[in-house]
Amino acid sequence: MNYNSKKTLKDLVVSSKKVLVRVDFNVPLKDGVITDDNRIQAAIPTIKYLLENNAKVILFSHLSRIKSEEDKKSKSLAPVAKRLEEILKHKIIFINETRGAKLENAVSELKEKEIILVENTRFEDVANGEVVKLESKNDSGLSKYWASLGDVFVNDAFGTAHRAHASNVGISSNIGESALGLLVESEIKMLGKGIDTPQRPFVAILGGAKVSDKIGVIDHLLSKVDKIIIGGGMTYTFHKAQGLEIGSSLLEIDKVELAKEFLAKANGKIILPVDSACASSYADVTPTIVGENIPEGMMGLDIGPKTIELYKNILKDSKTVVWNGPMGVSEFENFKAGTVAVCEASAKRKADGGFTLIGGGDSAAAAIKLGFKDDFSWISTGGGASLEYMEGKELVGIAAIQNK
Structure with missing residues (x-):
């Protein structure tokens, strides 16, 4: 819009x-x-x-x-x-x-x-x-x-x-x-700069618990981005769609077919974790690092060290970074490494002349808490509104304002 x-x-x-x-x-x-x-x-x-x-x-x-x-x-x-x-x-x-x-x-x-x-x-x-x-x-x-x-x-x-x-x-x-x-x-100027007229390479980082929360964003951004980096709980619905074992990790079984469709449509643009920081229960304990296949009785709670390096390499060449959603359970001290690493790598892009945008919500809170508030080009004040902008939806509160 x-x-x-x-x-x-x-x-x-x-x-x-x-x-x-x-x-x-x-x-x-x-x-x-x-x-x-x-x-x-x-x-x-x-x-x-x-x-x-x-x-x-x-x-x-x-x-x-x-x-x-x-x-x-x-x-x-x-x-x-x-x-x-x-x-x-x-x-x-x-x-x-x-x-x-x-x-x-x-x-x-x-x-x-x-x-x-x-x-x-x-x-x-x-x-x-x-x-x-x-x-x-x-x-x-x-x-x-x-x-x-x-x-x-x-x-x-x-x-x-x-x-x-x-x-x-x-x-x-x-x-x-x-x-x-x-x-x-x-907000409108910065979201437009990041999403509608990006410098390239343009990388979107999408995290959070559920694919269903990000369907519209993935769908809308696939035609715009060079890469979409995936993290958070929705990783495992995508892994399931690839036929990988996910143990007891978060899964939206009704979204597996949709994840398959996205992967086919993306033609290599969607980048998924290659390892995970896991635990046997949803608890802030010392993580066990496992590869793409997670054994029974274990659940993925963050991206693993190989994935962190993979994502940092993708981000270091980017000119525009748009980030929405943490990479893991970032409120757990033992499972915040992925979110911290992505935050640091994204923040560096601004210093190198790139444009970095956080779309509000948990990722904005994480960046501010970690001391990166001034290291991004823009941190949105509206999680839901910025998400809907990223989905290409009309923002009714702005649409209702008079034209010049």
């Missing part, structure tokens, strides 16, 4: 206007404390731009899923308001409601360069103890209500760009003017 025709933040006149901004403040919380504020940090450039241009800023975000009244007690955006205030060094008016007189009065009294953060949009998914999903199902009444609070809408939440919710598609469909925020604009 080409989103270059969409209005962006700098196409808007925002001075003295009430600007509704969908941000992604879906941060991890432990006992009410934010454990990772990367998503808040990612929204700062758009918020600062609006403040510098005298806008009245009204922020909307979800936080986790809300399935009960009990969920609301632990999933308020109040801690986010506090952290945002610390980062911006700017007062945040937190409204602990998603609609009603308190919110409306705060909006009507808002002055230029002031910021309101509205309570978790997904609180609208539960009413009087019942699951109603007004936000998640893009309820027209809620969409129109939120849109009525502002003059213009900016979508800067890439993490929900693939979802049609009231706070993104709903607002943009019911307001006079809409545009992409700076973060979403960068």
